[in-house]
Amino acid sequence: LAKTTQPISMDSYEGQEVNITCSHNNIATNDYITWYQQFPSQGPRFIIQGYKTKVTNEVASLFIPADRKSSTLSLPRVSLSDTAVYYCLVGDATGRRALTFGSGTRLQVQP
Amino acid sequence: NAGVMQNPRHLVRRRGQEARLRCSPMKGHSHVYWYRQLPEEGLKFMVYLQKENIIDESGMPKERFSAEFPKEGPSILRIQQVVRGDSAAYFCASSPNRGGVKNIQYFGAGTRLSVL
Numbered sequence: 001l002a003k004t005t006q007p008i009s010m011d012s013y014e015g016q017e018v019n020i021t022c023s024h025n026n027i028a029t030n031d032y033i034t035w036y037q038q039f040p041s042q043g044p045r046f047i048i049q050g051y052k053t054k055v056t057n058e059v060a061s062l063f064i065p066a067d068r069k070s071s072t073l074s075l076p077r078v079s080l081s082d083t084a085v086y087y088c089l090v091g092d093a094t095g096r097r098a099l100t101f102g103s104g105t106r107l108q109v110q111p
Numbered sequence: 112n113a114g115v116m117q118n119p120r121h122l123v124r125r126r127g128q129e130a131r132l133r134c135s136p137m138k139g140h141s142h143v144y145w146y147r148q149l150p151e152e153g154l155k156f157m158v159y160l161q162k163e164n165i166i167d168e169s170g171m172p173k174e175r176f177s178a179e180f181p182k183e184g185p186s187i188l189r190i191q192q193v194v195r196g197d198s199a200a201y202f203c204a205s206s207p208n209r210g211g212v213k214n215i216q217y218f219g220a221g222t223r224l225s226v227l
Contacts (some may be wrong), residue, residue, distance in 0.1 A: 034215070041220075041221075041223075042220055042221070043115075043202045043204070043218030043219050043220055043221050044154065044202070044204075044218050045218065046215050046216070046217065049215065087153060087154075099144075099156065099216065100156060101146070101153040101154040101155070101156075102153050103152065103153045104153050
């Protein structure tokens with residue numbers, strides 16, 4: 001399974017853009033990169049998924065360089081409600097392998 | 112379309128008792144995953160099931176833990192003879208497909224098990 005490395009914690013202020021980078025040096029050809037968000041006492045929630053280049057949805061953008069050994073989750077103009085733990089996962093989209101959660105990045109947004 | 116439903120939300124058991132955790136996947140989803148989360152830690156995969164089949168149980172302890180996903184009814188994670196170390200949040204997730212793009216998992220709110 002591809003191991004991921006991401007910062008333990010990050011601090012930001014409301015209205016700023018937050019970029020969280022995840023390293024996955026041994027990503028496999030079939031692996032997709034997926035980010036989840038988890039609030040206290042809740043289950044993780046899917047944010048975004050990508051394979052290469054850039055993916056954007058109404059919540060975030062995901063940047064993946066050509067070598068795919070890292071990815072960056074970009075949250076535009078964060079608010080207090082974006083305070084959560086963000087997990088980067090690398091997994092086989094065919095479903096033959098379970099996804100592995102690391103320790104995640106704890107984002108604290110301050111006023 | 113209701114989300115993944117887990118019950119109970121909180122479960123208190125004494126050492127040696129059995130804990131049964133239930134998970135109803137989203138409508139149309141035939142794949143269920145169970146994870147365990149200790150405080151301040153990430154989720155640890157336990158088991159992956161498809162209807163009536165265990166696909167991957169590599170993360171589940173060999174003793175006292177079992178899981179099933181019958182043809183009818185919810186998926187059940189069963190912990191026999193619970194010990195204090197079993198205290199954790201247990202999350203269930205479901206996904207609509209095994210193959211193809213976007214094996215996205217949708218999570219329930221979890222069951223918090225406390226062993227006294």
